[in-house]
Amino acid sequence: MTASVFIDGAAGTTGLEIAERLASRADFTVLTLPDDRRKDDAARAELLNDADFAILCLPDEAAVAAVGMIRNDRTRVIDASTAHRVADGWTYGFPELVGEAAVREARFVSNPGCYPTGFLALVAPLVRAGLIPADWPYGCHAVSGYSGGGKALIERYEGADDARATAPSFRAYGLAGGHKHLPEMKVHAGLAREPLFSPAVLPTFRGMIVEVALPASAYIGHDADTLRNALSGFYAGSPIVTVRAPDPAMGELLLPATMAPWDGIDLYVFGGARGEQARLIAVLDNLGKGASGAALQNLNVMAGLPADAGLRLDR
Structure with missing residues (x-):
């Protein structure tokens, strides 16, 4: 039935x-x-x-x-x-x-929400494990395909014959703070304060990259490998969330201009060469897992x- x-x-x-x-x-x-x-x-x-x-x-x-x-x-x-x-x-x-x-x-x-999905997938398990603090002033930079803005933004990019020529190639917004996603990012990550969230839109229909950059002082006593291993253990066996080990030759992450529909999410932890930073990055489809x-x-x-x-x- x-x-x-x-x-x-x-x-x-x-x-x-x-x-x-x-x-x-x-x-x-x-x-x-x-x-x-x-x-x-x-x-x-x-x-x-x-x-x-x-x-x-x-x-x-x-x-x-x-x-x-x-x-x-x-x-x-x-x-x-x-x-x-x-x-x-x-x-x-x-x-x-x-x-x-x-x-x-x-x-x-x-x-x-789409952005919170990337942020929470990266941050929440690490806060729960005590590897990064709940009271840190986290920053989150993210870019998304324009479909995340609904009909009005899709019209801005696709509505006229010359839309692709006149629509912005990079659209930063939420500049005054107070984005509607902030409460869920704070609550479901177990944070003491809302993160500083910097969203932007790219001229691609779908796809999203979410990044949380951490100085080493946010994870004293640990390193990028520890953070990555914790995420791998947390999502072990998931058919949807994959923690990727970065290729040593990997110098970039790309968001395709014509991303195919996708319901998974890939997580990365990149460590600085001198151990001075870690970059937590989530790649997903804002219309898929988002x-x-x-x-x-x-x-x-x-x-x-x-x-x-x-x-x-x-x-």
Whole structure:
């Protein structure tokens, strides 16, 4: 017997990709609304209550309202918005960090943000192990494909014939701080303060690199190899998170201009030649493990399936 899924907000970038991925799977049945009823609250409420699983791909306020439309104690929810990522009663949907059992048993699961996925994958295990401090003023530099900005940013890059010529080749933003991802980065890494977060956008549709640079004073008594080995042990056996040993000849990390859809995440720890620094780097697809792929992984776990069922993990 297949489980039913309703994607509320299926016309957005994340929702479209989830719907396309589920369409080829026999273990789920996707409940859909005609285009002219997508914003009909009565029709949405009916499917939210009919579905075994509801995946919310909505703005924050709309996601909160959608949860309020569920009148039963049966429908299970995955929320891809920011609204519930640090909310009481919600399980953070990063199975590698919170444990698959927690996600499997949860009724309400909040899908992580794309940037926080990279940051937390690197930092949270090391803080838990006591290898780096919880009260350090961490900085996080990250670049993402423009699809992470939703329809408005995609339009800016693709909307006109000359969009690629006139759109920025590098777009730094969040310059005044207060980015919406900061609360989950702090809370789920177990930090005493929010990191200094410097996000930017590149003229590529998908893909993301997240970096946390550490001076040696942040990991006194250890070295880059210790940090890398701790991450390798933490993610041992994961089919989705891979800790890569850097090739001695490796002088660069590249983000392809035409990255293929991918649901994995690669982690690196590079050490300075004189042991004076470590650079923690995560490479992922902002629409894969950073959004739609993570939602599908959470859906798999909640439905009692292997976490990597139907995921795109080949590169």
